[in-house]
Amino acid sequence: MDRHKHPHFNSAVHLLLLTIFTALQTVTWGAHAIESPSPKELLIGFKATPDPSISSFQPLLFDESGNYSLGFLRVDPTHLSLSVLHVPSSVPVWSANTTRLPIWTDPTQLSFNGSLVLSDSHTGVFWSTDTIGDRVWLSNTSNLIVQKLDGETVLWQSFDLPSDTLVENQNFTTAMALVSLNGLYSMRLGPDYVGLYAKFGTSGTDPGQIYLKHRALEAKADIVEGRPIYLVLKSDGYLGMFQTGSTIPVDVQSFNTFQQNVSGIRRVRLEPDGNLKGYYWTGSSWVLDYQAISEPCELPSSCGSYGLCKPGKECSCLENRTVYGSSGCGPLENRVSGDFCGAYENRFRVLRRSGVELPFKELMGYRKMASIEMCEGACEGNCTCWGVVYSNSSGFCYMLDYPIQTLVAVGDETKTGYFKVREGVGKKKVDAWLGLGLGLFFGAVLVFAGVLGLGWYKLRNRGVKGYVEEEGVVGIGPYKDLGAASFRSIELCER
Numbered sequence: 342m343d344r345h346k347h348p349h350f351n352s353a354v355h356l357l358l359l360t361i362f363t364a365l366q367t368v369t370w371g372a373h374a375i376e377s378p379s380p381k382e383l384l385i386g387f388k389a390t391p392d393p394s395i396s397s398f399q400p401l402l403f404d405e406s407g408n409y410s411l412g413f414l415r416v417d418p419t420h421l422s423l424s425v426l427h428v429p430s431s432v433p434v435w436s437a438n439t440t441r442l443p444i445w446t447d448p449t450q451l452s453f454n455g456s457l458v459l460s461d462s463h464t465g466v467f468w469s470t471d472t473i474g475d476r477v478w479l480s481n482t483s484n485l486i487v488q489k490l491d492g493e494t495v496l497w498q499s500f501d502l503p504s505d506t507l508v509e510n511q512n513f514t515t516a517m518a519l520v521s522l523n524g525l526y527s528m529r530l531g532p533d534y535v536g537l538y539a540k541f542g543t544s545g546t547d548p549g550q551i552y553l554k555h556r557a558l559e560a561k562a563d564i565v566e567g568r569p570i571y572l573v574l575k576s577d578g579y580l581g582m583f584q585t586g587s588t589i590p591v592d593v594q595s596f597n598t599f600q601q602n603v604s605g606i607r608r609v610r611l612e613p614d615g616n617l618k619g620y621y622w623t624g625s626s627w628v629l630d631y632q633a634i635s636e637p638c639e640l641p642s643s644c645g646s647y648g649l650c651k652p653g654k655e656c657s658c659l660e661n662r663t664v665y666g667s668s669g670c671g672p673l674e675n676r677v678s679g680d681f682c683g684a685y686e687n688r689f690r691v692l693r694r695s696g697v698e699l700p701f702k703e704l705m706g707y708r709k710m711a712s713i714e715m716c717e718g719a720c721e722g723n724c725t726c727w728g729v730v731y732s733n734s735s736g737f738c739y740m741l742d743y744p745i746q747t748l749v750a751v752g753d754e755t756k757t758g759y760f761k762v763r764e765g766v767g768k769k770k771v772d773a774w775l776g777l778g779l780g781l782f783f784g785a786v787l788v789f790a791g792v793l794g795l796g797w798y799k800l801r802n803r804g805v806k807g808y809v810e811e812e813g814v815v816g817i818g819p820y821k822d823l824g825a826a827s828f829r830s831i832e833l834c835e836r
């Protein structure tokens with residue numbers, strides 16, 4: 342709600358910031374261009390470190406047209422990514438998939454010794470092309486290439502390892518994945534379809550829950566079984582699906598500018614909200630001309646976790662007493678991946694809501710059940726289940742094995758949801774500390790009693806051997822045991 346209060350003020354500020362940002366960028370780039378002419382290739386021996394005075398992007402390599410540049414891009418105040426930027430718009434079209442983000446200071450270095458290597462003298466290699474090449478250059482289509490000097494053999498190219506973007510004529514094959522910047526969503530190819538997947542749950546190797554499946558329509562050519570498909574963004578304004586060995590598309594997803602001459606280049610991007618969007622460049626801005634999902638409520642998590650989406654993208658919360666805010670609806674611990682097994686065993690309360698439906702239920706597995714009680718019962722005692730959605734008319738019971746995301750509001754009140762809400766984490770911690778406190782207290786009492794008893798024993802026997810034996814068994818023993826038990830329970834609740 343707050344976000345929409347002052348739209349004019351916001352856009353004015355936005356524009357101002359944008360102007361300042363662009364001006365700053367022009368200044369930094371201008372300064373840089375004077376001290377070192379923009380290189381068109383990197384040869385063996387090349388080394389570069391991030392310049393602390395640069396606030397946004399430090400170019401290291403340009404393509405021949407100057408439209409694309411490889412360089413260090415600041416992703417937050419202290420970290421960087423190695424990215425290829427569309428220079429006129431500062432939009433990144435590719436980033437190296439590093440395991441961790443390198444820091445924007447001296448020990449971070451990009452070098453070329455046959456491999457293009459991003460490393461840090463303290464922590465080692467972040468990323469490498471693992472090649473034995475002679476030169477690195479950037480094509481005028483934004484492809485970063487490691488080659489031999491013969492100019493023929495391509496040893497490595499960034500087009501084989503896309504990030505979240507595809508540009509015109511870049512081949513997207515079954516071996517690749519587009520992954521959204523936040524890591525939640527991915528696009529992959531099946532034998533005859535393109536799928537979008539969401540990964541809300543645990544970090545296994547599977548791509549997650551499919552939320553959009555577009556099968557080839559085979560209008561112009563039929564799929565030959567056993568031959569892999571690939572996807573290409575065509576300059577004519579469509580996403581074409583092809584089979585290897587044929588130039589006739591088995592599927593055409595046309596954009597708004599299909600078969601129109603647009604002046605600039607095109608790109609598609611898997612956005613952080615899980616939508617796949619197509620854009621073309623007018624020379625001064627990117628214009629949206631394709632969206633895989635046009636109805637916002639059909640996005641996998643349009644209103645965040647435990648959110649409710651009404652058509653038109655009016656967000657509220659599944660729980661009436663929770664007000665939808667900038668951080669969504671759910672308590673924070675529900676947004677972490679996980680389940681109700683182990684430490685969180687049975688630590689949940691139940692939230693029910695009628696008139697709700699899953700945004701992509703056609704793609705979800707379900708079991709047919711005779712009643713809502715059976716459906717809820719199947720989830721209640723199953724620690725990997727986060728909730729169910731039941732349709733009374735069809736008897737379909739959908740089980741959710743990932744933290745609850747956004748549901749869609751429907752008029753049909755016989756469609757009901759049962760959702761687990763994690764709770765009691767804070768309470769358990771208090772219990773554990775209380776346990777530790779009590780343990781220490783009783784331990785101290787026992788030690789004290791032991792010392793008293795010992796004094797009495799000593800007074801009576803004055804024997805050294807008895808003293809050692811008694812201390813081990815009575816004095817320290819119980820205290821140790823209690824302490825160990827308390828520490829175990831702390832470990833459990835912090836896991």
Ligand SMILES: *[C@@H]1O[C@H](CO)[C@@H](O)[C@H](O)[C@H]1NC(C)=O
Nearest residue numbers: 405406407408604605606622
């Ligand atoms: C950038 O690409 C456009 C075509 O998209 C081209 O017209 C323009 O000349 C290029 N810019 C430069 C500096 O070469």
Ligand SMILES: *[C@@H]1O[C@H](CO)[C@@H](O)[C@H](O)[C@H]1NC(C)=O
Nearest residue numbers: 454455456458460466472473
């Ligand atoms: C290039 O440097 C990296 C990192 O220091 C090293 O692992 C690799 O073996 C080197 N490659 C060549 C061809 O020297």
Ligand SMILES: *[C@@H]1O[C@H](CO)[C@@H](O)[C@H](O)[C@H]1NC(C)=O
Nearest residue numbers: 405406407408480481482606
């Ligand atoms: C890119 O380079 C190729 C030749 O390598 C050329 O045919 C094409 O016109 C260039 N495109 C742009 C946009 O400069």
Ligand SMILES: *[C@@H]1O[C@H](CO)[C@@H](O)[C@H](O)[C@H]1NC(C)=O
Nearest residue numbers: 438502503504505518519520
């Ligand atoms: C980056 O690498 C990780 C682990 O190797 C992989 O899971 C992820 O999909 C990769 N991201 C992209 C954009 O390919």
Ligand SMILES: *[C@@H]1O[C@H](CO)[C@@H](O)[C@H](O)[C@H]1NC(C)=O
Nearest residue numbers: 484500510511512571585586
């Ligand atoms: C894409 O694939 C086609 C057919 O397999 C091939 O001719 C073309 O060179 C590839 N393009 C790129 C940029 O790799």
Ligand SMILES: *[C@@H]1O[C@H](CO)[C@@H](O)[C@H](O)[C@H]1NC(C)=O
Nearest residue numbers: 577598599600601602603604
């Ligand atoms: C697009 O432009 C090309 C050359 O610039 C021209 O040959 C073609 O007829 C145009 N197509 C359309 C649909 O305008």
Ligand SMILES: *[C@@H]1O[C@H](CO)[C@@H](O)[C@H](O)[C@H]1NC(C)=O
Nearest residue numbers: 659660661662693694695696
């Ligand atoms: C929550 O609000 C909905 C619609 O406003 C209403 O139908 C439902 O009964 C309410 N539930 C509770 C528990 O107040």
Ligand SMILES: *[C@@H]1O[C@H](CO)[C@@H](O)[C@H](O)[C@H]1NC(C)=O
Nearest residue numbers: 711712713732733734754755
């Ligand atoms: C659900 O369906 C059963 C029979 O299929 C019916 O008896 C019951 O009234 C329905 N419940 C609701 C809440 O509509």
Ligand SMILES: *[C@@H]1O[C@H](CO)[C@@H](O)[C@H](O)[C@H]1NC(C)=O
Nearest residue numbers: 719723725726727740741742
């Ligand atoms: C528990 O729920 C998961 C989904 O969350 C399901 O795959 C599994 O079969 C269920 N286990 C049992 C015993 O019902």
